[in-house]
Amino acid sequence: MEMLQSFFLSITGMSVESFFQHLSNGISLGSLYALIAIGYTMVYGILRLINFAHGDIFMISIYSVFYGVAVFAIPWPVAVVLSIVITVFLGISIEKTAYRPLRNSSKISILISAIGVSFFLQNLATVVFGGRPKAYPVPEFFSRIYNFSGISITSVTFFIPIMTIFFLFVLLNFINHTKTGMAMRAVSRDYEASRLMAIDVDFIIMLTFGIGSALAAIGGIMWGLKYPQISPFMGVIPGLKCFIAAVIGGIGNIKGAVLGGFMLGIGEILIVAFLPSMTGYRDAFAFVLLILILLVKPQGLLGENVSEKV
Amino acid sequence: MLKTKDVTVQFGGLTALSKLNIEVEENQIVGLIGPNGAGKTTAFNVITGVYKPTSGKVYFEDNDISGKKPNEITKCGIARTFQNIRLFKDLTVLENIQIAEHLRIKSSLPSAILGFSSYKNEEKEMHERAISLLEEVGLLDNIKDKASSLPYGKQRKLEIARALATRPKLLLLDEPAAGMNQSETMQFISFIEELKRKHKISVLMIEHHMQLVMGICEKIWVLDYGKEIAKGLPKEVQGNKAVIEAYLGVD
Amino acid sequence: MKNRQDMLYRVFFIGLLFLSLFYLQKTMDSYAVRIINLCGIYIILALGLNLINGFTGLFSLGHAGFMAIGAYTSAILTMPENVKVVNFFMKPMNGFLVEANAPFVVALVIAMIVSGLIALLIGIPALRLRDDYLAIATLGFSEIIRVVFTNTYSVTNGALGLKMIPTFTNIWWSWGSAVLVILFMFSFSKSSFGRAVKAIREDEVAAEAMGIDLFKTKLLAFVIGSAFAGLGGALLGNLIGTIDPALFRFTLTFNILLIVVIGGMGSISGSVIAAVIVTVMMEALRFLDESVKIGGYIIEGIPGLRMVVFSLILMIVVIFYSEGLMGKKELSIDSLKEFGKSVKARKIHHRAQQKDVKKNA
Numbered sequence: 001m002e003m004l005q006s007f008f009l010s011i012t013g014m015s016v017e018s019f020f021q022h023l024s025n026g027i028s029l030g031s032l033y034a035l036i037a038i039g040y041t042m043v044y045g046i047l048r049l050i051n052f053a054h055g056d057i058f059m060i061s062i063y064s065v066f067y068g069v070a071v072f073a074i075p076w077p078v079a080v081v082l083s084i085v086i087t088v089f090l091g092i093s094i095e096k097t098a099y100r101p102l103r104n105s106s107k108i109s110i111l112i113s114a115i116g117v118s119f120f121l122q123n124l125a126t127v128v129f130g131g132r133p134k135a136y137p138v139p140e141f142f143s144r145i146y147n148f149s150g151i152s153i154t155s156v157t158f159f160i161p162i163m164t165i166f167f168l169f170v171l172l173n174f175i176n177h178t179k180t181g182m183a184m185r186a187v188s189r190d191y192e193a194s195r196l197m198a199i200d201v202d203f204i205i206m207l208t209f210g211i212g213s214a215l216a217a218i219g220g221i222m223w224g225l226k227y228p229q230i231s232p233f234m235g236v237i238p239g240l241k242c243f244i245a246a247v248i249g250g251i252g253n254i255k256g257a258v259l260g261g262f263m264l265g266i267g268e269i270l271i272v273a274f275l276p277s278m279t280g281y282r283d284a285f286a287f288v289l290l291i292l293i294l295l296v297k298p299q300g301l302l303g304e305n306v307s308e309k310v
Numbered sequence: 311m312l313k314t315k316d317v318t319v320q321f322g323g324l325t326a327l328s329k330l331n332i333e334v335e336e337n338q339i340v341g342l343i344g345p346n347g348a349g350k351t352t353a354f355n356v357i358t359g360v361y362k363p364t365s366g367k368v369y370f371e372d373n374d375i376s377g378k379k380p381n382e383i384t385k386c387g388i389a390r391t392f393q394n395i396r397l398f399k400d401l402t403v404l405e406n407i408q409i410a411e412h413l414r415i416k417s418s419l420p421s422a423i424l425g426f427s428s429y430k431n432e433e434k435e436m437h438e439r440a441i442s443l444l445e446e447v448g449l450l451d452n453i454k455d456k457a458s459s460l461p462y463g464k465q466r467k468l469e470i471a472r473a474l475a476t477r478p479k480l481l482l483l484d485e486p487a488a489g490m491n492q493s494e495t496m497q498f499i500s501f502i503e504e505l506k507r508k509h510k511i512s513v514l515m516i517e518h519h520m521q522l523v524m525g526i527c528e529k530i531w532v533l534d535y536g537k538e539i540a541k542g543l544p545k546e547v548q549g550n551k552a553v554i555e556a557y558l559g560v561d
Numbered sequence: 562m563k564n565r566q567d568m569l570y571r572v573f574f575i576g577l578l579f580l581s582l583f584y585l586q587k588t589m590d591s592y593a594v595r596i597i598n599l600c601g602i603y604i605i606l607a608l609g610l611n612l613i614n615g616f617t618g619l620f621s622l623g624h625a626g627f628m629a630i631g632a633y634t635s636a637i638l639t640m641p642e643n644v645k646v647v648n649f650f651m652k653p654m655n656g657f658l659v660e661a662n663a664p665f666v667v668a669l670v671i672a673m674i675v676s677g678l679i680a681l682l683i684g685i686p687a688l689r690l691r692d693d694y695l696a697i698a699t700l701g702f703s704e705i706i707r708v709v710f711t712n713t714y715s716v717t718n719g720a721l722g723l724k725m726i727p728t729f730t731n732i733w734w735s736w737g738s739a740v741l742v743i744l745f746m747f748s749f750s751k752s753s754f755g756r757a758v759k760a761i762r763e764d765e766v767a768a769e770a771m772g773i774d775l776f777k778t779k780l781l782a783f784v785i786g787s788a789f790a791g792l793g794g795a796l797l798g799n800l801i802g803t804i805d806p807a808l809f810r811f812t813l814t815f816n817i818l819l820i821v822v823i824g825g826m827g828s829i830s831g832s833v834i835a836a837v838i839v840t841v842m843m844e845a846l847r848f849l850d851e852s853v854k855i856g857g858y859i860i861e862g863i864p865g866l867r868m869v870v871f872s873l874i875l876m877i878v879v880i881f882y883s884e885g886l887m888g889k890k891e892l893s894i895d896s897l898k899e900f901g902k903s904v905k906a907r908k909i910h911h912r913a914q915q916k917d918v919k920k921n922a
Contacts, residue, residue, distance in 0.1 A: 048693070049693075050693050050696065050697065101880050102879070102880060105883060107620075107692050107693060108614070108618075108620050108692065108826075109879050109883055111620065111692075111693060111696060112818065112822055112875065112879045113875075113876055113879050113880060115815060115818070115875075116872045116873075116875040116876035116879065117876065118872075119812075119815060119868060119871075119872040119875075120869060120872035120873060120876065122865075122868075123865040123866070123867075123869040123872060124865070125865075126864060126865030126868075127863045127864070127865040127866050127869055131864055131865065232865075236811075240700070240701075240704070243697065244697070244701070247694070247697065280708070280711060280712040281708055281709075281712060283704070283708055284704070284705050284708040284709070287701035287702070287704055287705045287708075288705065290697065290698065290701050291686070291687075291698065291701060291702070291705075294686070294687075294690055294694060294698055298689075298690060298694065358770060360766075360770075379769070379774075380769040380770050381769050381770075381771075381772050381773055381774050381775065384769075384770060384771060384772035385772055389770070389771070390770055392767065392770075396764050396766060396767035396770075397764075397767070398759070398760050398763035398764055398767065398768075399763060399764075400763060400889060401756075401759060401760070401763060405756055405759075408753065408756055409753075409756045409757060409759075409760045409768070409771055409773070410771040410772065411753070412753045412754075412756065412757045412760075412771075412772065412773060413771070413772025413773060414772075415753050419749075419752075419754050419781070422748070422749075422752040422753065422754055423745060423748045423749060423752065424748075425748070429752075433752075433753065436753065472771065473771075475771075476771055476772050
């Protein structure tokens with residue numbers, strides 16, 4: 001046993017305990033990325049739209065909890081529920097005001113609108129919340145540290161993947177085993193045909209945004225537990241990374257988004273762990289992966305080819 | 311001039327074309343007919359490079375053009391129109407034609423930007439050729455109109471003129487007479503014959519208007535479910551049992 | 562002859578422009594002059610992005626990255642050796658780069674070439690992707706460039722940025738370049754090459770069927786547009802005197818995108834007009850972010866409010882006025898003549914109507 005451990009240490013420059021610590025962090029981060037990536041992939045699957053504002057919705061959910069607890073002194077669980085409600089409402093409103101009017105316009109127009117919404121939210125948050133970073137309220141339950149065989153892990157690091165798996169399970173069941181879920185899959189497959197089949201496409205789209213936003217909110221609520229420093233622009237980079245995760249896994253494919261999220265989260269943490277000199281390039285990792293995937297398999301790891309009819 | 315050899319096109323599990331063997335000779339007008347979904351437009355797409363044949367080859371003037379990119383094939387001398395008219399909507403009639411002349415341009419970008427006389431002369435030639443084409447199809451008055459503002463019939467003519475501007479040897483027309491009535495179809499027949507004579511081209515035509523097909527095509531291929539079910543002179547095809555069944559359906 | 566006459570009009574306008582700029586430079590304070598310079602630079606940046614997004618119909622979000630490349634290239638080539646040594650106090654600069662030096666005009670040209678080359682490298686893989694993927698890929702490249710610049714201390718001085726860059730950019734450089742770019746764009750738009758990119762924008766499939774090499778043409782537009790971004794970045798660096806990687810975030814691309822959308826994607830004159838308007842408004846609305854004294858009262862500004870207003874404007878324009886100011890049309894001498902004629906015609910018609918009314922009364 002000892003031999004294996006020193007062997008590992010000599011090759012990687014890292015002890016087995018450290019490795020597992022990093023790995024568990026990576027899995028936590030990956031879970032968070034997965035939750036947010038699902039929102040991107042679902043919206044893209046139905047509307048072929050990159051919802052640039054998704055990362056900023058995630059940011060709003062975090063601030064909602066902060067305001068609930070720190071400013072209005074609401075108990076944490078209540079603030080969490082409220083945050084999800086607010087975020088869902090926000091996501092649906094954005095669809096209605098900024099995306100629906102452009103549904104028949106060029107792709108570029110709707111993308112520009114999405115960028116506009118994103119910037120709007122970031123700067124509105126700066127105006128309302130102030131640009132200086134704030135501290136997210138972390139209930140004591142989540143800061144407990146567990147030790148075993150030399151590894152110390154906070155309870156949060158367990159909590160996040162467990163919750164993520166739970167919600168994933170619920171979501172996949174909904175998509176695959178309910179009538180509404182089937183309607184969502186249909187609209188994602190063929191927008192026009194779904195309308196002809198008397199599916200209320202507007203409702204399905206609203207539902208998609210709602211679910212995506214809810215998941216982003218859950219991701220955000222848990223993100224704050226692990227990374228308690230919050231600022232109005234905190235959604236930008238994770239948002240971008242999570243879209244990339246969705247692309248890597250196969251855009252439009254929920255399982256792909258999860259796969260991409262985990263790949264990105266674990267990869268990012270391990271790269272910095274094994275090569276500390278690359279810490280500055282941490283954010284670039286996602287982009288490099290993106291470029292590679294787009295060059296090698298643009299439809300993503302689990303995605304399928306779609307061609308245009310001439 | 312054009313020869314497809316056992317061309318098969320498959321999309322996943324669906325076989326759109328199966329062992330297609332079409333031939334078009336110089337200065338010939340050939341028809342490609344068949345019920346909807348028979349694979350006619352797919353055949354066009356394979357010939358023009360939009361699709362790669364899953365197996366089989368396409369030869370043009372004894373050169374293998376299978377799988378080449380559409381713009382390369384156009385440069386070789388094959389031009390086409392589209393079933394759903396794909397004009398450059400927001401551009402003018404004149405610009406639509408001029409764009410189709412771009413592929414033969416010899417001047418470089420810097421000479422164009424700096425206004426060298428070599429470029430100016432080429433531009434003048436291209437302009438004159440465009441004008442004469444528009445005159446031929448009767449669109450000279452609409453020269454400054456937006457392509458999308460033209461009535462349907464004129465849009466079809468513009469698309470044909472645009473394809474001609476690439477100076478093809480073979481012209482592929484996808485349902486050019488769609489929506490035309492009797493007299494228009496008759497005019498169209500003489501129009502195509504004039505084109506063939508003046509530009510010395512061959513024409514391969516997908517059509518549903520039997521009057522047009524029988525009236526102008528020298529040879530006809532019939533497709534159904536991606537396979538060739540008949541070929542020959544118009545009279546032969548007209549009487550062919552399999553063809554009649556394909557169109558009317560069999561009990 | 563018509564062409565002669567138009568040429569004379571053009572020379573006249575350009576001459577008038579430079580006379581007014583010269584006058585403004587002499588009479589206005591340095592703050593206003595800086596804004597005038599910025600306007601010129603943003604015209605260049607907007608036209609570059611318009612060429613790619615508006616004329617060709619691609620969707621590139623990488624503009625800021627190419628600006629960074631241009632800015633750093635020009636800064637490194639124009640900074641004298643001793644200034645470089647002072648800047649790179651954390652980690653010494655790469656020897657070759659310390660010695661590299663060139664006169665401003667050469668630095669600008671090299672900045673354009675380097676940006677263009679990087680655009681070529683990025684474009685070859687990226688342009689195979691369709692619209693939204695291209696957007697993310699170019700955004701990704703832009704971010705990679707920024708991250709690389711932030712971390713390679715021996716070349717760019719990393720996060721510390723470069724200070725004391727010689728402020729060579731004045732009205733002649735910024736607006737002179739702008740005029741050249743404008744002339745290039747008009748010339749390009751009228752040419753067969755310009756028609757080819759517009760064809761791609763209108764219908765890619767049809768364009769390819771008419772013999773246009775999609776890949777080469779897209780690449781051409783992308784490289785030229787990004788080279789212009791490099792030029793703008795270079796002029797910017799030598800205007801402000803300090804640059805650092807944080808300056809070239811996505812926000813910068815957003816601002817230029819805003820200009821192009823407001824002006825009309827596909828209109829050169831639209832980009833020019835919008836660039837001036839937006840640049841001035843960006844400065845004018847600065848008060849939203851800072852405190853302002855009106856009468857005896859101090860109204861507190863809120864940081865970020867300015868961008869809130871601008872993002873709202875962007876969304877309103879794209880949702881309700883998708884054509885922007887000019888759509889795909891151009892302000893030309895002909896169109897101004899037409900406008901003048903129509904005003905005249907309306908006046909005559911109006912007067913005739915009034916005469917009729919009087920007669921019948």
